[in-house]
Amino acid sequence: METPPPVPLVHASLGEKELAAVAEVFSSGWPAGQGPRGKALEAQLAERYEVADAVAASNCGAALHLALLALGVEPGDEVIVADYTFPAPAQAVRYVDAVPVFADVRADTGTVDPRSVADLITPRTVGVIAVDTLGVPADYGQLQTIADRHGLFLVEDAACAVGATYRGRQAGALAEVGCLSFHGRKGATSGEGGALLARDPRIGADARLRSSFGIGSIFDMGKVVGLPIPEFTEIGYNYKLSDIAAAILQVQLGRVDELLARRNAVAAQYTELLADEELLTVPFVPEDRTHAWQSYVVTLDAGVDRSAVAAELRGQGIGCGQGAWATHVQPVFRSRQKCPVSADLFARNLAVPMHAELTPDQVERVVNALRGAVRTHSTATRSTGGAA
The missing domain is CATH 3.90.1150.10 (Aspartate Aminotransferase, domain 1)
Structure with a gap:
């Protein structure tokens, strides 16, 4: 008897439209990050999620790191993180030399238990990272109430939840900062990729600057008459999303x-x-x-x-x-x-x-x-x- 073909755990839905978008980027002469396709993707994300700003990033882990930097998390601060998840939130907390405090989860959904979050708050707590576990949003109504009561920030790790909703609102826009993933197993993918969504445009501006070594868009500088020489005033990172990936994502978001x-x-x-x-x-x-x-x-x-x-x-x-x-x-x-x-x-x-x-x-x-x-x-x- 002939062996049936494998059934893979994950498979990206990429096709001819995505290939055509990549070909357009090749013809444009700018395949790197923060170019015209990246800017168009950010505008598309901001409109879709009804946020003040969207910053394309190399992955969701980078977006989480940028979020904590923009929110002013300092060494020694405590950030409560959902425990049952890919460990990216806790790693991001460690990136800024802060302390991840692990909150237990609901048995039925696997999302962070608001009661556990409330019990873990101390004078050193500055914020909470909730996770939309495996694609189902967390309890943002209760979580936001807790955050507001204690003066904490709330970040939504919506890496798994592109397309999900909570009380009629899009996952990714359920907290002051949301972080998306476009990894190959997600609902929209460019193979790798991510984005930061911000209600406050200052958060977005900070994240965008730090995502490009702290000097902003090289593409934009190249269009200025003369020779602008940027100054490095902040420690930044190379967290840009390529225009190749951005073009793929523009198609994927439409699908x-x-x-x-x-x-x-x-x-x-x-x-x-x-x-x-x-x-x-x-x-x-x-x-x-x-x-x-x-x-x-x-x-x-x-x-x-x-x-x-x-x-x-x-x-x-x-x-x-x-x-x-x-x-x-x-x-x-x-x-x-x-x-x-x-x-x-x-x-x-x-x-x-x-x-x-x-x-x-x-x-x-x-x-x-x-x-x-x-x-x-x-x-x-x-x-x-x-x-x-």
């Missing part, structure tokens, strides 16, 4: 609704087919928000051997992953904090293939393989001597 509709259909099929499986729990989406479905992550029963399930899926050519991370247990942070809900999700979550190119037949194949694997590798099943 967000189309690609999200396809992800929604995949998620709905997974949820329907897995609804009766007692050995796992499907994702939960509160009624006041929508999911971007960057990932489809199931939570396995405590008696299921996740490693064995993953090995079996991969052996059948089906991609899978662990979901997100419990940041506080990562060796680089050496934290003594306890975030038991985050640690439990880190131990039991499993990501299965999710992207806009999945077909219904592929989803059914994944579900059948997953159902068989969890039943084979469950202590409950083994104790009864067979599948349920």
Whole structure:
């Protein structure tokens, strides 16, 4: 019997329109950052998210770093970060020699628990970084109330949530500063890339300057008659997004609704087919928000051997992953904090293939393989001597 083709965990939806946009950049003579396509992308982002400014960046981690610099975080300050996530928020806090304080998360959504945030505030706390975990927005109503009560900034890490909404508002624009990712598995992608969204234009201006070594746009300087010689007055970084990537993203942003509709259909099929499986729990989406479905992550029963399930899926050519991370247990942070809900999700979550190119037949194949694997590798099943 012929082996079926692999079903990858992620797959970028890039095509002829994106290639044509890249060809236009090649013809323009300016492929580097902060050129005409970058400026056009920033204008498109500011309009889409209804913010005062948008700054294109090389990735979301860079955007988070720029946000903390622009917000004035100083060495020794404490910043509360969502624990169950890719560790970029905590790393950004470390970049500015501040202290990441890890907040536990909700068991149902994996997003930061506002009660945990409130309990962690000390006189040294200056702000909070919430995360739209795996594509579902956090509880920004409660989080903003807490931030306002204590005079803290609130940053939204919307890396996974392009296309999601919270109470009818776009994820990415749910706090004073939002950070987006355009990595290859996101709802809009240029392979790598990111953006900072700011309600205050001063935050945007600061981030844009620091993203280009602290001297601003070389492209703009080249159009000035004479010989302007910039002065380096701030320590800056090379966090620019190339005009090649910006051109791709302009096309991708125009396709967000189309690609999200396809992800929604995949998620709905997974949820329907897995609804009766007692050995796992499907994702939960509160009624006041929508999911971007960057990932489809199931939570396995405590008696299921996740490693064995993953090995079996991969052996059948089906991609899978662990979901997100419990940041506080990562060796680089050496934290003594306890975030038991985050640690439990880190131990039991499993990501299965999710992207806009999945077909219904592929989803059914994944579900059948997953159902068989969890039943084979469950202590409950083994104790009864067979599948349920």
